[in-house]
Amino acid sequence: MSGFDTRAAAALADSTLKTAVERTAGTAEAKRTLAVAAFPDFEAARTRAAAIKDHVIAHLGHYLEQFEANAIAAGAQVHWAATADEACRIVVDICRKANAKNVARSKSMLGEEIGLQHALAEAGIGRIETDLAEHIIQLADERPSHIIWPAMHKTREQVSALFKAKHRTPHEEDSIAAMAESARRELREQMLGADVGISGANFLIADTGAVCTVTNEGNAELSLVPPRVHIVTAGIEKIVPSMPHAVHMLRMLARSATGAALTQYTTFYTGPKRAHDRDGPEEMHIVLVDNGRTNMREEGLADMLRCIRCGACMNHCVVFRQIGGHAYGGTYPGPMGAVLTPALDGLAPNRDLVQACTLNGKCQEVCPVRIPLPTLLKGWREKSWREGLEPTSMRMGLGLWAWVARRPALYRLATGLALRAMRLLGRRGWIETLPLAGGWTRHRAMPRPAASSFMAQYRKERRP
Amino acid sequence: MTQQVALFVTCLVDLMRPRIGFAAIRALEAAGCDVIVPQGQTCCGQPALNSGDRDHAAALAKQTIAALEPYAAIIVPSGSCAGTIRCHYPEIFADDAQWLPRAQAVAAKTHEVMAYLDDVLGWKPDGVSLDATATYHDSCSGLRELGIKAQPRRLLKAVDGLKLAPLAGEETCCGFGGTFCVKYPAISNAIVGEKANAIDATGADLLLAGDLGCLMNMAGKLHRDGSTVRAFHAIELIAGMGDGPAIGEEP
Numbered sequence: 001m002s003g004f005d006t007r008a009a010a011a012l013a014d015s016t017l018k019t020a021v022e023r024t025a026g027t028a029e030a031k032r033t034l035a036v037a038a039f040p041d042f043e044a045a046r047t048r049a050a051a052i053k054d055h056v057i058a059h060l061g062h063y064l065e066q067f068e069a070n071a072i073a074a075g076a077q078v079h080w081a082a083t084a085d086e087a088c089r090i091v092v093d094i095c096r097k098a099n100a101k102n103v104a105r106s107k108s109m110l111g112e113e114i115g116l117q118h119a120l121a122e123a124g125i126g127r128i129e130t131d132l133a134e135h136i137i138q139l140a141d142e143r144p145s146h147i148i149w150p151a152m153h154k155t156r157e158q159v160s161a162l163f164k165a166k167h168r169t170p171h172e173e174d175s176i177a178a179m180a181e182s183a184r185r186e187l188r189e190q191m192l193g194a195d196v197g198i199s200g201a202n203f204l205i206a207d208t209g210a211v212c213t214v215t216n217e218g219n220a221e222l223s224l225v226p227p228r229v230h231i232v233t234a235g236i237e238k239i240v241p242s243m244p245h246a247v248h249m250l251r252m253l254a255r256s257a258t259g260a261a262l263t264q265y266t267t268f269y270t271g272p273k274r275a276h277d278r279d280g281p282e283e284m285h286i287v288l289v290d291n292g293r294t295n296m297r298e299e300g301l302a303d304m305l306r307c308i309r310c311g312a313c314m315n316h317c318v319v320f321r322q323i324g325g326h327a328y329g330g331t332y333p334g335p336m337g338a339v340l341t342p343a344l345d346g347l348a349p350n351r352d353l354v355q356a357c358t359l360n361g362k363c364q365e366v367c368p369v370r371i372p373l374p375t376l377l378k379g380w381r382e383k384s385w386r387e388g389l390e391p392t393s394m395r396m397g398l399g400l401w402a403w404v405a406r407r408p409a410l411y412r413l414a415t416g417l418a419l420r421a422m423r424l425l426g427r428r429g430w431i432e433t434l435p436l437a438g439g440w441t442r443h444r445a446m447p448r449p450a451a452s453s454f455m456a457q458y459r460k461e462r463r464p
Numbered sequence: 465m466t467q468q469v470a471l472f473v474t475c476l477v478d479l480m481r482p483r484i485g486f487a488a489i490r491a492l493e494a495a496g497c498d499v500i501v502p503q504g505q506t507c508c509g510q511p512a513l514n515s516g517d518r519d520h521a522a523a524l525a526k527q528t529i530a531a532l533e534p535y536a537a538i539i540v541p542s543g544s545c546a547g548t549i550r551c552h553y554p555e556i557f558a559d560d561a562q563w564l565p566r567a568q569a570v571a572a573k574t575h576e577v578m579a580y581l582d583d584v585l586g587w588k589p590d591g592v593s594l595d596a597t598a599t600y601h602d603s604c605s606g607l608r609e610l611g612i613k614a615q616p617r618r619l620l621k622a623v624d625g626l627k628l629a630p631l632a633g634e635e636t637c638c639g640f641g642g643t644f645c646v647k648y649p650a651i652s653n654a655i656v657g658e659k660a661n662a663i664d665a666t667g668a669d670l671l672l673a674g675d676l677g678c679l680m681n682m683a684g685k686l687h688r689d690g691s692t693v694r695a696f697h698a699i700e701l702i703a704g705m706g707d708g709p710a711i712g713e714e715p
Contacts, residue, residue, distance in 0.1 A: 005648075008648070008650065008651055009650060012650055012651065012654055318636060318637045318639060318655045319648075319651055319655070322651055322654040322655060323651060355644075355647055355648075356644070356647075356648050356651065357641070357644065358604070358637050358639060358640065358641025358642075358644045358652075358655075359514060359604075359605075359641060359642070359644075360604035360605075360608070360637035360641065361604055361605070361607075361608035361609070362604070362608075362635075362636075362637065364608075365608060378513075378514065378516065380516075381514070381515060381516030382516040382518050383516070384516055385515065385516035385517050385518070386516070386518075390515070390516070394515065394643070394647075395517075398511060398512055398515055398517055398520065399517075399520065401507075401511070401512075402509070402512055402517070402520035402523065402524060405475070405506040405507045405509075405524055405527075406506075406523055406524065406527055408503065408504055408505070408506055411506045415478075415479055418479075419479060429709075429712040429713045429714055430684075430687055430712050437646065438649075439645065439646035439647070439649035440645060440646055440649070440684070442649055442653075443649055443650075443652070443653035443656070443685065443688065444653070444656065444681065444684030444685040444687070444688045445684045445687045445688050445712065446680070446684060447480065447481070447680055447683060447684065447711045447712040447714065448712070448714050449479060449480050449481070449714065450480075450481065450482050450483070450714050451714075451715075452482075453478050453479055453482060454473050454477060454478040454479075454482035454485040454486070455473070455478055455501075455503075457482050457486075458482075458485070458486075458501055
């Protein structure tokens, strides 16, 4: 069994995981449906969102330079990182120069992607995760299982037990409000004592140099404004030309992610504290990270760079709903993760991700930027086939099938014999175990075929 | 005016359930078509295409195009096979100046059978009756590649005595996914297990859909779970063949 198979089997055997995933994804699905129905012409809005991103991806250099100039004009410092390692080194260097002992981090998938948490630990810099779900993940010493709900795999009952074990003054009453209060007590003091605040970016606004973050807890604001230094790590594809474009994308993002019209907190950070500002960081650093994105654009994955990380594809994916996010093994799970992970970490160790999909198309249907995820997965499958990564049994089986299917007369003869053999295995219309098809009959019966094929019956009855 | 159409039977219907092919012929003839079954056809190549085996997919696509291109319309009793020809053949030959126009021409005149009867011919079954309650699953390729949703329901509504019970999650994949179901049997089983429960919960006597692969997956799971729900391709009922053996009742 592959690593994916092992992880998927463990996930399928975990009924608590299923409960946790179903509660959150089920709610998100229902709320998104209502939000989309209440939006005048959501389909046109998706088309516009895709067009905005396509335009930016096609003119990435132009908008990044514009963003850099405007961010510098606003007083920020801009850094460029070609790789994950380089991005981590830049962040750690800034922290060291600021003599930072503790950083407060506002949830960022790019941070996960580049392994920033490990780089900070290796540098001996304390890290506090301020997003409630990331706080849960940090306490449990686990990895995020969803891009917007990192602790989606845990039930509230499990979180309650975790807080009781780890918080200094945990909640007594098992209500969600009491649990949130316990997290607030635990986190607030540490957030205010951080030397550096680190965030990602939901959008980078080219014509103002602003960085936009969205949260529902206000933790980004409290992590980023009080400390002396604010560091942003952002993928280069996060750019949009101007505020009206950002606002359009925000309308798509919140509805697609949670079904809300807008997140509770939507903040635009433009440069560090100015002379007349009462608060804000003294320094603002923006690290623009490539980490394979330019290659993706050149190698047929430009459509994937439209992704705004809403999570709708995984919330609506029948496979994700059964196995959760950890089974995928990468930073990004679900359909978008199955396309991204091979680009980030290589196809050979991730060939299962591109195969473990029914190609039902639901992800593409709900994607706010119309990413053709099934088509991109099929592109990876072609590469996997070309590079000989698929199992010999599959290659030989399909090859034999195709060879026979290209010879109609032989095909009729061979399939006729196979049908007769299959019928011998059937009882009262069903075949309960079928050699070479154990994957099917282990879980379901195979209907016994008719006595002869359509073509044989048709030829007997009529002349073509 | 008699319209001559070619039936692309599909490999699964040819081998596993010929009744579906005969039902398609019967409905098309009732709608005034003269149905031809081109003999050069086997499989459209979808399993190879979805597995990334582009060379074999292209070879089977060429064979299929050559067999079907002489006819004015090509009718397929499967949303996913019709979708392969309509949506994906032109993609396969995007860089092949010789085959692209042929692929596009065949794609443009290929129709899923229920969509053809309803959208193109505006036909409805007349004098067909079946006293039963059925529930309908929207197979993914037909639904999302070809927009098949209202057509089967309109046709089924014209079957006297047939009641349709809504299926919770009718647009949710059943977990078949072609070779997916044998590559990842445990995940596929978990998905089809939920689908079977939803089907049972409708209280319907019959499960209907437009794709035999999905139907075999759901019917096989229902049978293994001990359910009494019987499964048919919707065209069987529409053609007045709903009183015969269901899937898994072949004599």
